[in-house]
Amino acid sequence: MLTRNSAGVAVMKKLALTVNGRPYAFDIDIRESLLDVLRDRLQFTGVKQGCSVGECGACTVLIDGVPVNSCIYLAAWAHGKSITTIEGIAQEGQLSPVQEAFVEEGAIQCGFCTPGLVLSTTAMVESGRTYTHDEVRRELSGHLCRCTGYQKIVEAAERALREAEAEP
């Protein structure tokens, strides 16, 4: 199968990457976003498509541990990278401490923004840094939630950070 663009030029490229610890290698179309590849080719549908222009944060994944909007990231750029989606957060059916904190604080309503927020919070916890209240709010500011009003999300993130500090 050879995909061609409107000018009739073949636009395939080899992509080798790791998603949630598992290696993958296949051909992609250079026109695809990382979001397209994760959702449509690999069926990681926990990566949500919201605004498609990097405003809402629903499509956030971790690329080598760093939160990135996968909708405005070329799939080709993920070559050689290690990606974490929400599917890679729970281990053997056990929720991660960050996920537990979101459940405990009631920081979830419709759930559409939750995968992204859990990933951004996970990146904060794994950075080993300490964050002030304002810094937590700043680090989560690239996510839109239309249900909760953010208060409980911030409380969940702070709980996760506090607990990680207590038990490193």
Next chain:
Amino acid sequence: MFDICELFEPETLLEAKRILRHDPSLKVIAGGTDVLIRLQHGDLAGSGLLSLKNIAELEAIRLLRDGTLEIGAMAPFTKIFRSELLQKKVPVLCEAAVSMGGPQVRNVATIGGNICNGAVSADSASTLFALDALLRLETLEDERIIPMGEFYAGPGKVNLRPGELLVSILIPREGYEGTGGHYIKYAMRKAMDIATLGVAVVCRVRENRFEDLRIALGVAAPVPIRCFEAEAHAKGREITLETIQELAAMAVKPSRARTSWRASKDYREHLIEVLAQRALAEAVKRAGGCRAH
């Protein structure tokens, strides 16, 4: 899917310059947080992209022997904000860097891209302008170093010649040493918003007098501007509340603010004066001067 016809991903600057020399019509893409959004909106359809993402040498932030700070064009905003060197030498630039977009955007968006897309609202542009920064531009054959003020040509337009790439941003020692600075971004939201107005102030203070003052404004004219009249007026003047008020009023003069859906011309002019006052007072404080009262 993004409507692009080609994607080049060179791993060295030399290779990138060769590719661009061969086809100057390629659209250069850095972090992609502007170019990919424009593609998503149907602009730039059918473009070929030259991605600088894999060129590690363009990400470096370093202090040169003569005291010049050199920031690679591909340094992402988060890297700038977290850089210990920059936090120590030019905290005002870090302040501007962390005001841009949101965390996920700052993790990929680059300072070079922010400048090259020519947006008058670019948070890094006014601050770099106030720091007397220079831009290192290279083609396969040539290199030139120009001041920020000569780079902006109009809204969304910059003086990049065919085949030319922005390689790094240089902040000479005289631009930052012994200065205090403050950047105020005024927007409707604290994150994920574009500046309604941006004010960057950098100053040097001695015995409660302005030794040197630089004020740059974003979104106050079609391109980022400096307030040269106010800057000249400040030289040697005693720092009092009256001086600061006077300088802030003068800062409005070179502006050519316009009415847009974000704000009216009158409101923007009001913002320039009020925010310039606040930024001046804070910059003076950080420069070690007495607080004006």
